[in-house]
Amino acid sequence: MGRKFFVGGNWKCNGTADQVDKIVKILNEGQVPSPDVVEVVVSPPYVFLPVVKSQLRSEFHVAAQNCWVKKGGAFTGEVSAEMLVNLGIPWVILGHSERRSLLGESSEFVGDKVAYALSQGLKVIACVGETLEQRESGSTMDVVSAQTKAIAERIKDWTNVVIAYEPVWAIGTGKVATPAQAQDVHAFLRDWLKTNVSPEVAESTRIIYGGSVTAANSKELAGQTDVDGFLVGGASLKPEFIDIISSATVKSA
Template structure:
């Protein structure tokens, strides 16, 4: 079994900005609260955006970055968690999934100083909110290659300890087989987190 970074919480909740403070007050301290977006780390007139300092003031200590459903600049340097989204359907069908994912990972790696505070999430764009899920084989293939990239381009220790989680229409019906893959360290759950089947997803890795 690969070592898991001791600084990385096992559970995260990513509420809308308006509910960060409420979530932090209600949740057990062992569950980390994360923002869904972060703007630039520099101060300035970015009306309507949320900065790292604002996020910390609200009680969150992590943030999802690079989500394909979000547009505009996001901050990698100085943030607490980096999110990697995957390829579009056209890119997968063109056979360039690996190229797309590695290019995204390099941008993250070039800006990360402390890998103990990073969780990577692979989420193929074609599986976001569509009900389509990558097959366990497809997900494992990307996770395995991503871990191999970290080993070759960062270090073996980082490759072994960094959590790589999968997102993309994970459900109670698909979670167990996905969780059985050797490089699957957890899930980034969307709609299913609001349904009773979320319990099955939580327990899938046990």
Template sequence: MARKFFVGGNWKCNGTTEEVKKIVSTLNGGDVPSPDVVEVVVSPPFVFLPLVKTTLRPDFHVAAQNCWVKNGGAYTGEVSAEMLVNLDIPWVILGHSERRSLLKESNDFVGDKVAYALAKGLKVIACVGETLEQREAGSTMEVVAAQTKAIAERVTDWTNVVLAYEPVWAIGTGKVATPAQAQEVHSELRDWLQANTSPEIASTTRIIYGGSVSGGNCKELAAKPDVDGFLVGGASLKPEFIDIIKSAEVKKSS
């Protein structure tokens, strides 16, 4: 069965109430392919989750940008998976490079968070990716495999997991992995899944690309056989996000 194209929009730490309403209005008016062709998930900051959940078109879904590794309790500033489930938020992004680098989240910690979120019924966009130094040292796949291994060791059911390959050197920099570079890593990641999980998991798990995706480069990236969609940062706050969603048509016709 073909993997359904997936487009996620990570709004990061951006927005006011009025700005969020404007973004949602643009998305609600966008002419995009049907949910049979593309799955769309947007991820606003925690404080705007209820607003976006109640005003966003029903064929788009909502994700949190993070959640805690355990149930609630004495964890000031954290949000639990149980709270997200209570708010009927279906998705969460975990292991984003900004949390790995700025907040020192380790591979094992990210793996534990993924396992806990899945156990509570959330669907997970799990992020992996290398720094510029690691790429230049030729250790891209070593780094990405180690990050993926920490997740795979803790996941028994991959049905609700999307892997996001985000080269750190391409996030918010304007630099983009070439379609060939993205395809190479995605293909190697799929080979890793085949060798370390199962052929079925490797063939059905969606591996999406993140890193300065725009309306200008999305179609060429989408045409690659192992690129199953995108996790979009800055461009997800702009009208061009609609064009990125439409790039699913490229995959459908290829």
């Protein structure tokens, strides 16, 4: 059985109530492939999760952009996995490079968060990726393998994990990894899973690409053997997100 294409939309720290209504309307009215072909998950800011969940078409799902590493308590400003489960939020994004770089989240901390979120019943989009300096120094594979290893050391069941490869130098910059660059890293990650976890996990785990994905480049990227979808930033706030979702048909053509 093939891996179902996965398209996530990370809205980041964007949106007002009116803007969210407009985005949801675009999504609800968009013509996209069936849920048998593509799984779609959008990730609005925390404050909009309930309204987006209640208004969004049923075959689309929502994700939180982060959650805390343990059960709730005296952790001002944090949101626990238990709270998300209580609200019926099925997915969470963890390890995004913006949190790693701006807030100093280590790979070990991200691994702990992934393990805890999974233990509470959430599905996880786990992000890995290198900086421009790391890319230029030739250490891309070392970086993404170390980030993935920190997760693999803490979990046993990969059923509810999607790996998002997001080269930091391509996030919000307009730069994008070439299809060949994306394929190289995705193939490396799949081989790493095969060697260090299991061939079954390597074959079934979806590895998606993020970093300035647009309607203009999504089909070519989707055509790569080991690219199983996208985690989309800015374009997920625009009508072109529908076209990016529709690029899933490249896999079934």
